Amino acid sequence: MSRIVFVLFAAILTDALTAGQVNVEPNTALLNEGDRTELLCRYGRTINYCRIEIPGEQKVLNLSPEWSKTPGFTYYGAGLQAGQCGVTIERVKASNNGQVKCSLGVEGEELSGTIDLVVALRPQQPIIELLSKPNREGYFPEGTQFSARCSVRDGRPPANISWYIDNMPANKRTSQLEIISTPTNDNVELSTSVQEIQWHLSPEDSNRKLVCRSHHQTDRETVPPQEAAYIINVRYAPVHQPEASVYGLYLDHTAIVNITIRASPLPRIEWTIEGLVVSQGRTEGRYSAYEPQYLGNDEYNVTLAIAGLTLEDTTKIYNLRATNELGLTDYQVRISSSSKPPSNSLDVAAIVGIVVAVAVLVLVVLLLLFARATGRWCFGGATLNTDIGPDSEAQIHPAFNDEEELDGQDNGDEHIDTTQQSEEATPPVTDKLEAQKKADLKKTAAATAAAVIAAGNGSQTHLNGAGGVEAPPKPPNTSV
């Protein structure tokens, strides 16, 4: 029920809108000064007249396709019969900004519509205002909460603001962009955009350029965004840095031990070498401490000269203390007569060496394993050794069996035979101890073989074969 009422109501409303209201195109026109534009008001039926009022223009325009009384403003549309009332503005002026009103004479009454005409007006150059104040020389101590405000005055529409530090997006905390209307005389309404930025200053911020850039409708390739800049100067204690090393010094020559440090303002320096203190500009014994030499961008070259460098000098640690109004920092420098840092070149060589060594080792191990597994190559003759050490024999044989399993038994017997013969052939004089060992082994082998026979483990054929050659029984594990 209520739905039907709603649909009815909606229908009546739309009907009223189409019948009684004027359509406008566009609703808002955003233009730059000097632009040409077309504005149109429409009504569903024939209109008798078309009047248009434009802010900043003295006369009310009474327009039709037939006549054009005011230069620069002409009728725009498909004709009064088509219900169209529009205007072409040749060159928009700043003063035209505001509401354009069209009045359409229709069936004894007058209907009207409005179009917002926004004529963009380039804002003023941005201004950076410091909310935190530097000292009289224009410096901020490190750690200061730096705070600045950028204002872009009198733009239409309001300008956007973005921040940069040394041409990189600043990425600092900024306040919400604030738009303040600045109404002036007449219809000229302008806006001022304001944004604040803040962060804690570190030594890295020193000599950096903070930029506030305004982005506006009127920016063109030929008219780039406007900006304001502020160079931040920070005062800070000498910046800490890890131990430095100086290489390539010559023994017996004057050695220059130098280190580059950052500080603002200029630091005073003092070297300490194993208890000996050398202030800047002074010479103590063979040591001369130079005055810090400014390199630019808050950097100083600090140098110690050592006359007639000795080997012992290269084992010392050179302590440097740099002091300015904001604090002091200690540095350590080591020196060496070798031409290059030990890490760099050696590292590469060492890594290559290790890699090659490991690769070779792996290859050798793999070859050994493979050779053992297959019983080939040098291990083929290993049978000679089988009788020397029971351990080696035990290791070799499982593999040997694997390969010669099919005709294993006969083959095994042959092996024993040849071994036996070659053993007899070797002159016993060569190594009595060795001979003794072999003899012992034969005894134990015979004993174990006897044990196997006693067990009578169905290895009848085997025993026959072995017995036929009249040799001592072979070690049991050769074929069992």
Ligand SMILES: *[C@@H]1O[C@H](CO)[C@@H](O)[C@H](O)[C@H]1NC(C)=O
């Ligand atoms: C300003 O910022 C708004 C919102 O981010 C954006 O829609 C608009 O296009 C910007 N204007 C300009 C001129 O960059």
Ligand SMILES: *[C@@H]1O[C@H](CO)[C@@H](O)[C@H](O)[C@H]1NC(C)=O
């Ligand atoms: C010392 O000076 C040389 C050349 O002037 C420079 O290349 C080197 O980096 C400096 N050493 C240190 C530790 O700053």
Ligand SMILES: *[C@@H]1O[C@H](CO)[C@@H](O)[C@H](O)[C@H]1NC(C)=O
């Ligand atoms: C620092 O000063 C020493 C001595 O004057 C000089 O030999 C060296 O080249 C300088 N180093 C740099 C980086 O300027």
